[in-house]
Amino acid sequence: MGMHLGFLFPSWGLGTRYRKSVVKEKKMKINFILNENEVSIDVDPMKRLLDILREDFGLTGTKEGCGEGECGACTILLDGKPVTSCILNAIHADGKEIYTVEGIAEKHIGKLLIDCFDETNAVQCGFCFPGFLVSSYYYLKTDGEKNLDKIKKALSGNICRCTGYQKIFESVMMACVRKS
Amino acid sequence: MKFVKPKDVENLLKNLEEDKGKKYFLAGGTDLNVQIKNGIIRDANIIYINHLTELSGISEENNIILIGATTSIMDILDSDLIKRHLPYFQRSLESFASPLLQNTATIGGNIANGSPTADVIPLLLVLNAKVELSSKSQCRLVYIKDFFTGYKQNVMKSNEIITHIIIDKNAEKDFLTFYEKVGSRRTLTISKVTLAGMKKVSGNRISQIRLAVGSLSEFPRRLFKVEDYITDKTLTEIDFSKVENLLGKEITPITDLRSDKEYRYHVCVNLIRTFLNQ
Helix, strand or coil, X not given: CHHHHHHHCHHHCHHHHHHHHHCCCCCEEEEEEECCEEEEEEECCCCEHHXXXXXXXXXXXXXXXXXXCCCCCCEEEECCEEEEHHHCEHHHHCCCEEECHHHHCCCHHHHHHHHHHHHHCCCCCCCCHHHHHHHHHHHHHXXXXXXXXXXXXXXXXXXXXXXXXXXXXXXXXXXXXXXX | CCEECCCCHHHHHHHHHHCCCCEEEECCCCCHHHHHHCCXXXXXXXXXXCCCHHHCCEEEECCEEEEECCCEHHHHHHCHHHHHHCHHHHHHHHHCCCHHHHCCCXXXXXXXXXXXXXXXXXXXXXXXXXXXXXXXXXXXXXXXXXXXXXCCEECCXXXXXEEEEEEECCCCCCCEEEEEEECCCCCCCCCCEEEEEEEEEECCEEEEEEEEXXXXXXXXXXXXXXXXXXXXXXXXXXXXXHHXXXXXXXXXXXXXXXXXXXXXXXXHHHHHHHHHHC
């Protein structure tokens, strides 16, 4: 039953609630660096990293869309690389360095990107945007060339259902120019 | 329900001897967590292996390339060693899921999960790759073509784990290659049909050919009957109705939410035709 509900209505989060009731683990101490602060938490090692960030640390900028790693709304940086936190577990964070959108928004490049998204009116409903910001930040940090094909590829793991992506790409191109 | 985090591979293999029950290895978690979320995996022991550095990384040894089971797809895409020896393999993996998933998904996980649509497996099939299975007492090599026995079923014993994937350094040398993953969009697509192919041509005769398909049977597989028919023929000698006929004996496409069986079958025939005409 749960399987069918989770399959039909993934965005309603029924699958998530179902999951919490079936997977129960003994707690474990997990240490990691979260937005440049050392943190430690006693937690079920299988708890989703997304839920830890939102529930245990109150970092609700990271969103849950599909809950299956396909939409990118839950993107964070794990040891510097963008990953979907909805299909990672607490144990994956152990000993690692994590940046959420809140941490990135404090960075110089993060602020630059936010300004560009703002000026271009790239954001509509905004739900997917924390993920886009994290992926764009990673692109600017690691490459940053004003190249549409490269930007499209860098953002290909993030899905937006409101816009036609065009203004998002324009914003990142703008940020590439301003950064250099 | 039990969660285990072994301190090293030795400890892990010892643990596997003792624990005979149903268990799942957690590496990147990109498949496992979706199955847990959807209630497909309900009550199982989880063994975490992603922290074991011995299982991760790409190295060379004489004439082979060793890829650790928990090496991420992105590590393979970024590897200079793979770029030098297996450029076709590397290039083809670009269509794997999305960059976000490439950062976490592992090659061993793609094999162990054994989805009919697994992106890595058709490539490993045409490259004649081997899977290294280790247990406490022994280490054996199984050709990827012999690894699967049914839908998500494989030859692994309960005390074994995939430790490496082994590919010959010269596996691509002198071959013409083909890889096409057919889906609804470029990234983040689950394949409707995948065809991987490698061929050698001398004169206008196809002297050697390997074809492997994904999403067309209960696990990705080589098309041995089609290969046998095509081998040593020139393009004009190949009767495509015969190819279609043989293909029908090797694959069992299904109709599901992504595509119809008829569509899958015809696209596969057309992909083979495209590759042969190249």
